[in-house]
Amino acid sequence: MAVYLVNMIMVYLWSSFAAFYGRRDDTIQSGWRPNKILVLFPFLFLCIVAGIRYKVGTDFVTYGQMYEFSVNYEKPWHIFGFGVDKAATDPGFTFILWMLNQLSHDPQIMYISVGAITYFFIIKTLIQYGRPFELSMLLFLGTFHYYASFNGMRQYMVAAILFYAIRLVINGQWKLYFPLVLVCSLFHSSALIMIPVYFIVRTKSWSWMMLVLCMIFLGLTALYDRFVSVFVVMLQGSSYGHYEEWLTTNTNGMNVTKIGVLILPLLLAFFYRKRLRELTPESDYVVNFCLLGFLFGILATKDVIYARFHIYFGLYQLILLPYFTRIFDQRSNVFIYVGIAVCYILYSIMLMPFDSSVLPYRTIFTK
Structure with a gap:
């Protein structure tokens, strides 16, 4: 648990620095753009902790097996059903695994790469819509979504991409949103639910x-x-x-x-x-x-x-x-800020021992 707490502290501190040294930007919904360089630090902390984990998360072994199986496809187009009898389940994700296998047969590259894609799109979204930015980043860990992303990795990756596409929903750009959902469904078929959701949330x-x-x-x-x-x-x-x-x-x-x-x-x-x-x-x-x-x-x-x-x-x-x-007024806002931060930190700590098999935390260096 100590690793997660240190990670949470570092993500919050560097996100705070990024927000403090940011600048006003009326072209984004939040109206305040965090410092581009300093934002890289919380991103790296999130990627490292998720990427070097070993047998952490209930789906860790399952994804390792998926990675090993993906190399069985001789050609990349076989994954999509061209030249073979049957396409792979969620061929988009299998294609990513096949490509990564060309670089390394060690599945650890998958955990690092998929995590990086997921956190990139989540942070990009929070830069545009999360204010205070550092609180949004803290809540990513405090609401347990960060730790849950160790499981259901492909679905969280899709969810992060569609999270970033909220601007398309807000602007009513369905001609761009629907094709994006269809592409995302190649990575996880459940993404198709976001097509009817588009009409509901608008x-x-x-x-x-x-x-x-x-x-x-x-x-x-x-x-x-x-x-x-x-x-x-x-x-x-x-x-x-x-x-x-x-x-x-x-x-x-x-x-x-x-x-x-x-x-x-x-x-x-x-x-x-x-x-x-x-x-x-x-x-x-x-x-x-x-x-x-x-x-x-x-x-x-x-x-x-x-x-x-x-x-x-x-x-x-x-x-x-x-x-x-x-x-609210300034004094009340400060009180609510502290209350939200403390409550969600305690909430995540409460869940860690029994949710998503994130404890004990092990790394590839301490197998």
């Missing part, structure tokens, strides 16, 4: 449409057992019948504590919705993304598989939470 927050959506998700959660029973009957006799046992016996759901953490910012966003819109009109989009994250979190209490969809929405908390340090 509505006013707390609208009737969002209320109806909340009722649907709450209804599915309350009637989940009945819903699964009907679904299992439909699967019987089909090629997907082998999922029947898993659906009826799996009881692994998202921790209820996480649901509480997800709903608190939304409650504040609801009560201060007018002030948020005065601060930034784009807050409606951010709130809607966070609300969808909460709804998938509610559904994930029944089965943790739905938490995979939450990955696409949870990152928007890194933009929403810092809003609350700017909507």
Whole structure:
């Protein structure tokens, strides 16, 4: 845990330096651009800790096997189904692994490279939309998204790219956003959910449409057992019948504590919705993304598989939470800033011992 705490301190300190030595820039939504050189330091700390880990994360071994298997494709176009009977699952990601294999057969290069891509796009987004920047960076670790990115690496990479594409959603540039989603679906097919999401988030927050959506998700959660029973009957006799046992016996759901953490910012966003819109009109989009994250979190209490969809929405908390340090008087803003920082640091420390298998932390140098 000591490594993670040191990493958190260094990321926060260097992000603070980057913000302090930044400059005003009205061309970006935050209005303040952190120093380009100093931003490299927190980026490097994030990449190093994630990149040199060894057997840290529940999916570590699985991704290592995927990396080794990718070399079995003789030609890169075979990955996409050209010249062979069947394309690879998520061929875009397999292609990256195949390319990396040309450089090294050691899967460690994959953990470093994928982590670097993921954190690059997240930091780029926070530079444009996160203010205070250093608080957004701290929350990346405090909300546990950084540690969770050790698992589901390809999905977090896709989520980071689509997180950066929030400007396309805000500007209504669907002709660019939809093709990007389609490309991202080659890396993780679940990215396709972001096409209908585009239309949902481009509505006013707390609208009737969002209320109806909340009722649907709450209804599915309350009637989940009945819903699964009907679904299992439909699967019987089909090629997907082998999922029947898993659906009826799996009881692994998202921790209820996480649901509480997800709903608190939304409650504040609801009560201060007018002030948020005065601060930034784009807050409606951010709130809607966070609300969808909460709804998938509610559904994930029944089965943790739905938490995979939450990955696409949870990152928007890194933009929403810092809003609350700017909507009151100066003294109150300082109090809220400190409160958010302390609470989320404690929250991440609380999760570390039992979430995502991030402890004990081992490196390639201490196998």
